[in-house]
Amino acid sequence: MTELDDKDRLLLAALRQDSRQSLVALARHAGLSRSGVHERLRRLEAKGVVAGYTIRLGVEDKNPTVRALVAISFQSGKNCDHIVPHLSAMPPVVTCWSLAGTTDLMVLVECASNGDLDTIRRQISLIPGVATVQTHVALRTHFDRRD
Known part of the structure; x- marks a missing residue:
């Protein structure tokens, strides 16, 4: 099982609400730098925690x-x-x-x-x-x- 810390969980919660958020908005939400969010998302994608970003049609x-x-x-x-x-x-x-x-x-x-x-x-x-x-x-x- 992939270990997630509190910042990872904050990012995932924010993405669940709106996967179209900018890195700046995600950084603000998680209390991280833009580059920190980018690196965490890259790591979460590589580990398969984030499998893609999608839209769900209404x-x-x-x-x-x-x-x-x-x-x-x-x-x-x-x-x-x-x-x-x-x-x-x-x-x-x-x-x-x-x-x-x-x-x-x-x-x-x-x-x-x-x-x-x-x-x-x-x-x-x-x-x-x-x-x-x-x-x-x-x-x-x-x-x-x-x-």
């Missing part, structure tokens, strides 16, 4: 999105190598995690409608080697620390 207000977690179990003898390539070719599947336990994979699916979710769910169930598919629709986001 699509919820303009285009309602149906989000669901889809739990996938494999048929005997099948593994991620058989299933994941099919999932990665499906644009509505935005994230895929391997799990320990009775569920082999969990995917996050984002669609424009329940009908689109039903279509992608059916496509997943038809992937050779998939034994079961369980869909859990997200009703509301209470918080998201990825912001």
Whole structure:
């Protein structure tokens, strides 16, 4: 585990709030020099603590999105190598995690409608080697620390 000090935590908290902040604003927030912030961010990036800077489009207000977690179990003898390539070719599947336990994979699916979710769910169930598919629709986001 990468050791973070208080200044690193302050920088990460500030970036979570607004990843577009200037180095000067981040320096002010963390009580560091601009060059000190730049060096810390470079180190955090190199260690994989900061994996990228991104924007999240405000699509919820303009285009309602149906989000669901889809739990996938494999048929005997099948593994991620058989299933994941099919999932990665499906644009509505935005994230895929391997799990320990009775569920082999969990995917996050984002669609424009329940009908689109039903279509992608059916496509997943038809992937050779998939034994079961369980869909859990997200009703509301209470918080998201990825912001």
